[in-house]
Amino acid sequence: MCGIFGITDNKEAARLSYIGLFTLQHRGQESAGLAVDDGRGINCRAGMGLVGDVFAGGTLEDLPGRAAIGHVRYSTAGGSSIGNAQPLCFNTALGPVAVAHNGNLTNTAELKKNLQSRGAIFRSTSDSETIIHLMAFSGKRDPLAALEKSLPKLAGAYSFLFMTPGRVIAARDPLGIRPLVIGRLGRSWLFASETCAIEVVGARVVREVEPGELVWVERGRLRSKRFAPRRRPARCVFEQVYFARPDSFVMGKSVQGARYEMGRLLAAELRAAGVKADLVSGVPDSGNSAALGCAKGLRLPYRPVFMRNHYTGRSFIQPDQKIREFTARLKLAPIRDVIAGRTVLIIDDSLVRGTTSRKIVRSLKKAGARKVIMALASPPVLSPCYYGIDIASRKELAARRMSREALRRHIGADGLHYLSVPGLMLACSGKELPEHLQEGMRPGLNGLEKDFCTACFGGKYPVKPSKGE
Ligand code: AMP
Numbered sequence: 221m222c223g224i225f226g227i228t229d230n231k232e233a234a235r236l237s238y239i240g241l242f243t244l245q246h247r248g249q250e251s252a253g254l255a256v257d258d259g260r261g262i263n264c265r266a267g268m269g270l271v272g273d274v275f276a277g278g279t280l281e282d283l284p285g286r287a288a289i290g291h292v293r294y295s296t297a298g299g300s301s302i303g304n305a306q307p308l309c310f311n312t313a314l315g316p317v318a319v320a321h322n323g324n325l326t327n328t329a330e331l332k333k334n335l336q337s338r339g340a341i342f343r344s345t346s347d348s349e350t351i352i353h354l355m356a357f358s359g360k361r362d363p364l365a366a367l368e369k370s371l372p373k374l375a376g377a378y379s380f381l382f383m384t385p386g387r388v389i390a391a392r393d394p395l396g397i398r399p400l401v402i403g404r405l406g407r408s409w410l411f412a413s414e415t416c417a418i419e420v421v422g423a424r425v426v427r428e429v430e431p432g433e434l435v436w437v438e439r440g441r442l443r444s445k446r447f448a449p450r451r452r453p454a455r456c457v458f459e460q461v462y463f464a465r466p467d468s469f470v471m472g473k474s475v476q477g478a479r480y481e482m483g484r485l486l487a488a489e490l491r492a493a494g495v496k497a498d499l500v501s502g503v504p505d506s507g508n509s510a511a512l513g514c515a516k517g518l519r520l521p522y523r524p525v526f527m528r529n530h531y532t533g534r535s536f537i538q539p540d541q542k543i544r545e546f547t548a549r550l551k552l553a554p555i556r557d558v559i560a561g562r563t564v565l566i567i568d569d570s571l572v573r574g575t576t577s578r579k580i581v582r583s584l585k586k587a588g589a590r591k592v593i594m595a596l597a598s599p600p601v602l603s604p605c606y607y608g609i610d611i612a613s614r615k616e617l618a619a620r621r622m623s624r625e626a627l628r629r630h631i632g633a634d635g636l637h638y639l640s641v642p643g644l645m646l647a648c649s650g651k652e653l654p655e656h657l658q659e660g661m662r663p664g665l666n667g668l669e670k671d672f673c674t675a676c677f678g679g680k681y682p683v684k685p686s687k688g689e
Contacts, residue, residue, distance in 0.1 A: 221610050226288065226411040227411075229440060230286060230405070247414075251292070251293040256283040262385065266307065291305075291306035307381075314355060323607060325348075351380065358370050363384045378391070378397075394432040399464070401418060402428070403418030405422060414465060460482075470650075483512060483597055489640060491517070500515035501524060562590055568580070581631050592634055644674075
C-alpha cells in the first residue's frame with residue numbers, strides 16, 4: 221500500500237510530482253518523498269507525514285530539476301520510520317540511484333541473507349532496498365543492464381520507479397500485481413500508480429506499464445524491454461474493491477464504474493436470497509458506489525444514512541477507551557430521521573476484522589433502525605495478503621474465525637451477505653453488463669479469475685510466499 225509518481229523533461233518536475241503524490245495520498249499517509257535530478261546530481265527529500273506537511277513552506281523551491289520520482293508510504297514490510305521513507309537514495313558503483321517501490325517482495329529474507337554474506341550493508345528495514353544491492357552486485361555498469369539482470373531475482377509484487385542521472389526507469393512485476401501507468405504531457409513522460417494522478421496534472425493517460433516490462437525515457441523517447449516472459453496477469457482485485465480512487469481507471473473502466481457493477485451484481489444475488497429492505501445506503505466513502513448500484517438493482521431508494529466528518533485525521537485513530545464510542549460518532553454520524561423505523565440495507569466494500577461492520581450496525585440500531593442488513597460488495601476475506609495490501613493476519617480475519625451465522629450475530633445484524641467471487645470478477649472485468657441482470661445472476665467465471673489475484677478471497681496465491689514472510 222504505497223503510491224509512486226514520476227515525471228521527465230519538465231521544469232516544474234518537483235511541483236507536478238507534489239500534485240501527483242497529493243492525489244495518491246490515499247495510498248499511504250505515513251511518509252512522503254521526492255528525488256529530483258537537477259542535471260548535476262540527484263537530490264532527495266523525504267519525511268514522515270502527509271505530502272502537504274513534508275513539503276510545506278518552500279521546500280519544493282529547494283528542489284530544482286527537470287525530472288523527479290516520488291513516493292507516499294504505508295508500511296507493509298519494514299517498520300514505520302524515517303529510514304524507510306522513500307525514495308531511497310544511494311551512491312553505488314553504478315552512480316547515484318533513487319528508488320520508489322509499491323508492493324511487497326516475498327523472497328527478501330533469502331535475498332538479504334545472501335547479499336549480506338557477500339558484504340552488503342542494509343541501511344533500512346524496508347524490502348525495497350534489496351533491488352539496489354542486487355544491482356550493485358550484478359557486475360553490470362549500466363543501471364538498465366543491472367536491472368535487467370536483477371529484477372528476475374525478485375519474487376512478489378513490485379511497481380518500481382528508479383532515477384539515475386539523466387534517466388527515469390519504471391518496472392512492473394511479471395504478474396502485474398500492483399498497478400503502474402504511463403502518461404504524457406507535452407514533451408514529458410509521466411508514471412503513476414493510478415490514472416487519477418496522471419489526469420490531475422493535465423496529462424493524458426497513454427497505457428499501463430505491462431507486467432514484466434522495463435520502461436525508460438531516453439532523449440525524450442519512451443523505450444521498452446521485457447525482463448520476464450509474457451504471462452497471464454494476476455492484478456490485485458482489492459485495488460478495485462477498496463484501495464484505488466474511484467476516478468482512476470483500470471483496464472479501461474473507472475473504479476467507480478466497477479464498484480457500481482459490484483453493487484448491481486450484489487443486488488441480483490440479494491434478490492435471489494429474498495432480501496427485503498426499505499432503503500439502501502453505503503458506508504461512506506468506500507461503500508457508496510456499490511450502494512448506488514445495489515439500490516438501482518433492487519429498485520430501492522438510495523439514502524445517505526451517515527454524515528462523514530472529513531476532518532478527523534489520524535489523531536483519532538487510537539483514541540482513549542472512554543471516548544472511543546464518541547469518536548466513532550464523530551467520524552460517522554447517523555442521520556436519525558432517515559433511519560428510524562426502517563429496514564436499512566447497508567453496503568460496505570469489505571469486511572476484514574468485522575470491527576467496522578459491528579460499529580456501523582450498532583450505530584444504525586441506536587438511531588432507531590427496525591432492522592439492519594449488512595451486505596459487502598466483496599467476498600469473505602479468508603487469507604492474508606503477501607503482496608502489499610495491509611489485510612489483517614490470518615487469525616484476525618473474521619470470516620475465518622466464525623461461521624457466517626456467528627459473524628452475523630457478532631456484528632449484531634439481522635442479515636449478512638457477501639458478493640460472490642464470480643460476481644466480483646465480472647464487475648472488475650471491464651465488460652459491459654446488461655442493464656437488467658437476471659435474478660440471482662451467478663455468472664460463469666469463464667477464466668476471468670485468472671486475470672486477477674484473488675488470494676485474499678480464498679483463491680490461489682499466484683506467487684508462493686516464502687517462509688518468514
Ligand atoms: P474491519 O473493521 O477490519 O472489518 O475493516 C473493514 C473496513 O475497513 C471496511 O470498511 C473497509 O473499507 C476498510 N478496509 C478494508 N481493507 C482495508 C485495509 N487494507 N486497510 C484499511 N482499511 C481497510
